[in-house]
């Protein structure tokens with residue numbers, strides 16, 4: 001009884017990964033074969049985008065299906081950031097999906113000198129606070145380094161989004177849609193931050209941030 005239902009559900013998730021991947025790619029939020037997406041399955045396994053795949057042209061049938069230990073069950077070989085995704089899920093039982101992109105303005109912020117490694121972007125807008133909150137910077141590692149997973153582990157319990165230095169954002173959400181929305185909000189706020197650098201912009205006050213956090217709690 002439950003097996004056909006579960007497969008039906010998994011096919012819906014495969015379609016959703018492909019269509020949201022295409023939407024992100026088509027809007028220039030990640031380039032070439034960069035970026036990756038994963039979704040946690042009810043049995044503790046995952047769907048992950050394959051390594052070296054373009055998010056704009058994913059084949060739902062070839063998406064990597066991993067068991068709860070991270071072993072490949074079917075599809076192409078998974079993203080080289082598999083361990084980064086798995087470490088973030090380990091620390092965030094409330095999260096059902098993760099998006100990692102090389103979105104230009106977020107990457108730009110990740111390369112800036114003097115960013116606060118505990119909080120890379122100030123609270124400029126309400127939606128940034130509602131969807132992202134505090135954004136820590138993860139020290140640089142080579143892409144796919146298993147150590148990157150360990151570096152994120154210490155931060156992911158408290159933060160649904162982290163910024164990899166000289167690389168890009170990793171954002172978790174309750175659902176894939178939520179993770180995508182948060183990634184978009186992060187990229188737009190990084191863009192605003194760069195636009196306004198040198199202008200001494202008026203950010204939200206601690207009281208305004210606290211009010212948003214009380215009214216719109218993040219996962």
Ligand SMILES: O=C(CO)COP(=O)(O)O
Pocket residue numbers: 033034035036049050051052053078079080081100143144
């Ligand atoms: O963004 C990427 C590495 O950080 C892309 O890697 P994959 O093609 O292995 O998913």
Ligand SMILES: [Zn+2]
Pocket residue numbers: 034035100101102143167168
């Ligand atoms: Zn990357």
